[in-house]
Amino acid sequence: xxxxxxxxxxxxxxxxxxxxxxxxxxxxxxxxxxxxxxxxxxxxxxxxxxxxxxxxxxxxxxxxxxxxxxxxxxxxxxxxxxxxxxxxxxxxxxxxxxxxxxxxxxxxxxxxxxxxxxxxxxxxxxxxxxxxxxxxxxxxxxxxxxxxxxxxxxxxxxxxxxxxxx
Amino acid sequence: xxxxxxxxxxxxxxxxxxxxxxxxxxxxxxxxxxxxxxxxxxxxxxxxxxxxxxxxxxxxxxxxxxxxxxxxxxxxxx
Numbered sequence: 001x002x003x004x005x006x007x008x009x010x011x012x013x014x015x016x017x018x019x020x021x022x023x024x025x026x027x028x029x030x031x032x033x034x035x036x037x038x039x040x041x042x043x044x045x046x047x048x049x050x051x052x053x054x055x056x057x058x059x060x061x062x063x064x065x066x067x068x069x070x071x072x073x074x075x076x077x078x079x080x081x082x083x084x085x086x087x088x089x090x091x092x093x094x095x096x097x098x099x100x101x102x103x104x105x106x107x108x109x110x111x112x113x114x115x116x117x118x119x120x121x122x123x124x125x126x127x128x129x130x131x132x133x134x135x136x137x138x139x140x141x142x143x144x145x146x147x148x149x150x151x152x153x154x155x156x157x158x159x160x161x162x163x164x165x166x
Numbered sequence: 167x168x169x170x171x172x173x174x175x176x177x178x179x180x181x182x183x184x185x186x187x188x189x190x191x192x193x194x195x196x197x198x199x200x201x202x203x204x205x206x207x208x209x210x211x212x213x214x215x216x217x218x219x220x221x222x223x224x225x226x227x228x229x230x231x232x233x234x235x236x237x238x239x240x241x242x243x244x
Binding site: 047054122155 | 167168169170171172173174175176177178179180181182185187188189190191192193194195196197198199200202204205207208209211212214215216218219222223224225226227228229230231232
């Protein structure tokens, strides 16, 4: 397994998203709205919504914005209706790419995505052409500088986690 | 990064935080079973593509199975 640089890849992907907090904010709101619409407005009974709210709080989103996004999802407040889709394809060098989309207009989204693939030397594929190569997992990130690796690993395994990468 | 069954994400988080191990970020995502080594020019355009996808307002998350060696990554990131 190519474990040596796995963390670097993840870290880079994190860095990219962190650098775009502004865009991230819009995306967090969409995620909350969609999660609330799908599984209801109570975070206790809706794991996806709970995760979305925790992420938004960690990103310092004001509580009222979170609440408004939930209400738009449940229909208590009027708002744009978002749809979800996953697109798949191959990038340069044969890497598989999985893209999760939340949009009020999927036709527009897929046209944009197709354009980006064409422009950068990739191919947008058919459903499940690459999805089977991925596993759906829960991922938790901790600051490696702040804690002892052994402490974290022990606590994580005790709580039922499977694996840890540093 | 700690990886869990998707249904255990929240309980693992609570268990860690109960021990004072604060979690910086938690999410449900797609982890590749195998990685594909991408080198040279391909690595460069692949990163351009994934960054551009990530920048798109309609895209919430991008996952890929690329494996790019640290030096190439550093060169691209400047």
